[in-house]
Amino acid sequence: MTGINVERSSDASSGVETFPTQAGMNGPQTRDAVLVVDVDGAAARALLFDMVEGSPRFVAVGVSRSTAVPPLDDPAPGIVRAIRDLEEQTGRALIDGEQLITPQRPNGDGIDACFVTGMPVPPLRAALITVGQSDLRRELASAARRTTTILADSTEDLPEGDGTVSSTALREWLALARPETVVLLCAGGTPDDWTVVLDAVADLARDGVVRSGIVVSDDAHQQQAAAALGSTLDLSGTDPSTVDAREIASALESELRAAYARRVSEASSGRLLAAARFVDRPHAVQSVTAFLNRRMGRNVLAVSMSEGTVLQAALEGRGAAVHRAERDLGSGVRSLLAIPPEDVLRWLPARTSTEDVTQWILNRALRPFTVMESQADRLMAAALQRELLARLVREAGLPEQPDVDLIAAGPASPGESLMLTVLTLLDGIQPTPAAGVVSVAADLEGMMVSAGAIAGSDPAYARDVLEQDFLTPLATCIVITGSAPEGALAVRGELRREGGESTRFSVPAGSLHRLPLPEGETATLILEPEPGFAVGKREPGEVVRLEGEQQVFGAELGVIIDARGRPISLPDDREARVARLQSWLADLGVPAE
Amino acid sequence: MALQVTTFEPVIVEDAVFLIERVVRTAGEVTARVNDLVEPETKLATESSEAGRTLTLHLARELGVAPNTVSRYLTKPIGSAFQAGEAVARTRRGLRVITASAPSAGTLTAVDEATGTATLAPEAPTRELPALVYGQVDTVLEGRGALIRASGARLRGTFAVGGEVWGPLKVAIDRPDRELTPDAITPDLSGAVVLGGMTLGAAAMRRLAEVSARAVIVGSVSEAEVRRVLSPSEVLPPAGVWRSLGRGRALAAGSERAPVTVFVTEGFGRWPMAAPIFDFLARREGQVASLLVPRDGAAPEAPPELYFTVATVEDDASIQRIEPADGVVARLVDPTHLGTVVTCRGGVLLERGPFGAQEVVEVEFTTGTRRRVPLANLELLTAEAQSS
Numbered sequence: 015m016t017g018i019n020v021e022r023s024s025d026a027s028s029g030v031e032t033f034p035t036q037a038g039m040n041g042p043q044t045r046d047a048v049l050v051v052d053v054d055g056a057a058a059r060a061l062l063f064d065m066v067e068g069s070p071r072f073v074a075v076g077v078s079r080s081t082a083v084p085p086l087d088d089p090a091p092g093i094v095r096a097i098r099d100l101e102e103q104t105g106r107a108l109i110d111g112e113q114l115i116t117p118q119r120p121n122g123d124g125i126d127a128c129f130v131t132g133m134p135v136p137p138l139r140a141a142l143i144t145v146g147q148s149d150l151r152r153e154l155a156s157a158a159r160r161t162t163t164i165l166a167d168s169t170e171d172l173p174e175g176d177g178t179v180s181s182t183a184l185r186e187w188l189a190l191a192r193p194e195t196v197v198l199l200c201a202g203g204t205p206d207d208w209t210v211v212l213d214a215v216a217d218l219a220r221d222g223v224v225r226s227g228i229v230v231s232d233d234a235h236q237q238q239a240a241a242a243l244g245s246t247l248d249l250s251g252t253d254p255s256t257v258d259a260r261e262i263a264s265a266l267e268s269e270l271r272a273a274y275a276r277r278v279s280e281a282s283s284g285r286l287l288a289a290a291r292f293v294d295r296p297h298a299v300q301s302v303t304a305f306l307n308r309r310m311g312r313n314v315l316a317v318s319m320s321e322g323t324v325l326q327a328a329l330e331g332r333g334a335a336v337h338r339a340e341r342d343l344g345s346g347v348r349s350l351l352a353i354p355p356e357d358v359l360r361w362l363p364a365r366t367s368t369e370d371v372t373q374w375i376l377n378r379a380l381r382p383f384t385v386m387e388s389q390a391d392r393l394m395a396a397a398l399q400r401e402l403l404a405r406l407v408r409e410a411g412l413p414e415q416p417d418v419d420l421i422a423a424g425p426a427s428p429g430e431s432l433m434l435t436v437l438t439l440l441d442g443i444q445p446t447p448a449a450g451v452v453s454v455a456a457d458l459e460g461m462m463v464s465a466g467a468i469a470g471s472d473p474a475y476a477r478d479v480l481e482q483d484f485l486t487p488l489a490t491c492i493v494i495t496g497s498a499p500e501g502a503l504a505v506r507g508e509l510r511r512e513g514g515e516s517t518r519f520s521v522p523a524g525s526l527h528r529l530p531l532p533e534g535e536t537a538t539l540i541l542e543p544e545p546g547f548a549v550g551k552r553e554p555g556e557v558v559r560l561e562g563e564q565q566v567f568g569a570e571l572g573v574i575i576d577a578r579g580r581p582i583s584l585p586d587d588r589e590a591r592v593a594r595l596q597s598w599l600a601d602l603g604v605p606a607e
Numbered sequence: 608m609a610l611q612v613t614t615f616e617p618v619i620v621e622d623a624v625f626l627i628e629r630v631v632r633t634a635g636e637v638t639a640r641v642n643d644l645v646e647p648e649t650k651l652a653t654e655s656s657e658a659g660r661t662l663t664l665h666l667a668r669e670l671g672v673a674p675n676t677v678s679r680y681l682t683k684p685i686g687s688a689f690q691a692g693e694a695v696a697r698t699r700r701g702l703r704v705i706t707a708s709a710p711s712a713g714t715l716t717a718v719d720e721a722t723g724t725a726t727l728a729p730e731a732p733t734r735e736l737p738a739l740v741y742g743q744v745d746t747v748l749e750g751r752g753a754l755i756r757a758s759g760a761r762l763r764g765t766f767a768v769g770g771e772v773w774g775p776l777k778v779a780i781d782r783p784d785r786e787l788t789p790d791a792i793t794p795d796l797s798g799a800v801v802l803g804g805m806t807l808g809a810a811a812m813r814r815l816a817e818v819s820a821r822a823v824i825v826g827s828v829s830e831a832e833v834r835r836v837l838s839p840s841e842v843l844p845p846a847g848v849w850r851s852l853g854r855g856r857a858l859a860a861g862s863e864r865a866p867v868t869v870f871v872t873e874g875f876g877r878w879p880m881a882a883p884i885f886d887f888l889a890r891r892e893g894q895v896a897s898l899l900v901p902r903d904g905a906a907p908e909a910p911p912e913l914y915f916t917v918a919t920v921e922d923d924a925s926i927q928r929i930e931p932a933d934g935v936v937a938r939l940v941d942p943t944h945l946g947t948v949v950t951c952r953g954g955v956l957l958e959r960g961p962f963g964a965q966e967v968v969e970v971e972f973t974t975g976t977r978r979r980v981p982l983a984n985l986e987l988l989t990a991e992a993q994s995s
Contacts, residue, residue, distance in 0.1 A: 077964065079983070099964075181665040185710045206723075210665050217662065351846040369831050372845040373875040376830055377942045380765050380874055385965065385981040388943035 050464035054133040054321035058092035072483040076100030128290040137339035141193035146202020157263035166191035200231030212242040219246040298466025361397035363595035403442025415446040424457025450550025455485035487569035496547035504577035526601035535568035630752035645738035667723020669707035674723025759916035767911035769868030780804035783885035816866030826880030873946040
């Protein structure tokens with residue numbers, strides 16, 4: 015058994031890998047024109063950046079249906095189509111034959127550097143099996159879920175029972191999870207427990223499903239694992255009594271990240287992206303979130319929902335992340351069956367049943383890439399996303415109702431209702447900023463991941479792109495906390511636009527109120543909460559004047575006063591709940607059917 | 608987005624030659640030879656998936672008893688056969704009954720009282736792989752099976768529950784929007800593949816099994832009804848039946864537990880069968896229908912397929928790929944409009960919106976109204992065009 019590498023290699027830890035390069039070519043260096051290909055099972059997007067008046071700017075995005083999924087199972091045709099779309103839009107030639115034109119030519123054709131991000135090949139599959147109890151389990155699970163890995167965690171999935179490992183249940187669970195890698199953590203239990211685990215893994219290994227194992231245990235248990243599995247699995251191990259838990263988790267993250275990058279590299283046989291650099295999606299989002307946190311001094315929560323869902327937060331200098339590669343509204347929709355349908359149902363403003371929820375998910379699973387045209391579909395998707403986001407907030411280790419003052423989400427998809435998106439983010443994340451103001455912004459073009467991909471190689475280039483082109487402000491939300499009987503006044507106030515126009519408003523408890531304020535405008539906002547109510551986490555009843563440097567900024571959807579309190583509560587009675595949800599949608603002008 | 612000229616194999620393909628892959632799950636012995644003429648029951652290969660393997664059951668730990676006492680908790684003696692999930696040993700702890708069950712069907716061959724374990728030799732059934740269709744062996748896939756060249760027609764389904772079967776098609780209901788109820792299921796459906804209209808419930812599925820029908824084809828089925836049939840003794844939650852942890856598995860559930868194969872053309876819920884599909888099937892009453900169901904482990908997109916094949920194999924009649932065009936009959940497949948039949952009134956257009964471009968097609972509903980729908984929400988049903 016080899017020792018697990020607890021010293022993070024620079025490439026693996028940064029999530030950056032270089033595709034096999036052609037002879038004589040080095041990895042990309044950003045210069046002027048940069049192409050970023052973001053591809054997964056849902057779509058292939060090609061984003062072009064170039065220098066405009068001395069600064070790197072976003073130029074255009076080309077989009078195509080993905081071909082990374084069956085029947086083609088090859089991302090290349092979709093990527094070519096996306097680049098061809100980009101060529102059509104910009105009038106520039108980017109491909110010559112089977113290769114990207116590089117470096118950029120004087121006439122503007124070609125590019126200087128290319129990056130690939132997203133999920134161009136299926137995610138890794140891993141299983142974490144814990145014997146006994148240890149805080150290290152949580153660290154290992156979190157580490158794996160910061161990578162492009164579908165992780166099955168025995169502690170989460172198997173019934174606790176009397177604390178012993180059930181052989182039957184474990185075998186059934188492993189057969190369902192079909193992991194390529196197993197992480198075995200021995201943190202107590204009996205010798206029999208460990209034997210049961212090794213037997214079950216050995217069976218799976220004989221079937222050729224699992225190929226590698228990481229054993230986290232003392233030396234004696236490692237030796238036992240080596241004897242049972244060493245001939246069939248590529249094993250590595252580490253002893254938690256000699257290495258810090260965070261180092262072990264970090265090493266696991268590096269291992270899985272590097273393994274995925276290798277998989278991408280092995281799959282990219284064509285010459286098209288031979289010199290491109292791969293950056294995995296969680297790492298790209300992390301780069302951008304950290305940048306926004308540092309640059310703007312704001313508590314940022316970023317969500318990337320495409321194939322799989324990434325949630326990344328940077329709050330007061332502390333980072334938190336979770337990537338559920340299998341959870342989305344596309345080809346991973348079936349994994350949302352793990353959410354009790356009752357939880358989803360409570361967000362639906364119609365008299366539907368739990369079976370309707372399940373059947374909607376299953377029908378979506380049969381055709382995962384259809385466009386949600388009807389409001390009924392959008393509302394169902396939004397209900398699922400609320401519950402998914404709430405779970406991801408918890409999984410990332412964030413407090414419920416986190417102190418977030420900037421939410422960035424994207425990319426947008428055809429048929430999406432921006433107002434419903436804002437409401438979904440508010441309901442799912444339930445941001446409760448200390449100062450009471452949270453900006454919700456959209457990454458409409460999918461630039462978050464692209465800029466994050468560039469950032470590892472050229473931070474200055476990525477910074478300029480992010481500062482100038484990245485986010486489209488959707489809404490400035492004012493969070494009012496406190497509670498009172500429904501209908502009682504929660505806050506009153508006044509919005510004074512720069513031009514002099516003034517709007518007075520009053521918002522009852524348990525409701526939302528929208529104040530139009532176009533993007534580009536600013537306004538002074540005066541808030542007078544009723545006794546028992548507060549703006550964010552300020553003192554109840556404290557009058558707040560958001561003026562001068564604290565002025566509120568206009569956004570696509572204006573200013574939203576959210577007087578629903580925290581946590582947002584829904585009536586138990588179905589009729590009352592449906593009426594409440596319909597009223598929130600009406601407050602924001604979103605059709606309820 | 609650049610306009611992509613994409614062609615599709617329609618849901619219904621007629622008068623074509625198909626290459627149908629028939630393979631065993633694990634390595635087996637292939638008896639088929641190239642150019643052999645085959646019928647549905649012709650054996651192509653045999654497999655024995657579990658031969659030579661044993662499973663160790665940790666009975667003492669499962670039951671929480673001393674290792675040297677496990678023999679007294681066995682439900683059947685050594686040498687007995689057990690079904691998958693059947694209790695091998697059982698004890699009572701307080702008010703609870705604790706059982707250790709067999710992970711797969713097999714024979715209990717030994718008990719080790721030193722370790723508290725038992726050995727289960729899984730059944731090594733010799734599974735025969737039938738051709739399932741009329742045709743000719745085109746290619747032998749060594750150790751796995753064969754590619755069969757077959758002439759006829761094909762219907763692509765959306766999902767299926769149950770195993771692969773064939774049999775003469777019998778029409779049990781006269782309309783695509785009617786439910787097949789138990790009282791409409793008569794003994795003459797024995798051995799048949801039954802055209803069942805819009806949907807059916809658990810009672811009708813059980814009744815079909817009672818009369819020995821081989822399969823039923825319906826537009827839709829309630830997921831709860833399927834769960835009821837797959838686990839009659841307990842109500843499993845949806846996630847327990849339908850969820851797998853990730854991708855890579857076709858939505859074909861519980862083939863060994865389904866009393867009858869259910870082949871679904873539209874989706875889950877209560878949706879009528881698309882009329883062109885019903886008509887296509889009804890016209891073929893009496894012909895042998897072969898239902899191919901994706902195996903566990905197949906790609907999630909792998910749909911079940913229904914073939915009507917004939918004994919004479921044509922030399923060449925490739926599947927006609929089509930694209931949306933005026934008169935092409937299609938159906939909408941987004942969850943809200945599932946199964947709505949429309950007629951295309953033009954080709955693919957590129958529509959640029961606030962969040963990028965998307966391909967759209969103008970379609971006409973049966974009411975005569977027209978609108979543009981995303982190409983992603985459209986499935987072309989047949990190559991036959993209907994005039995405006």
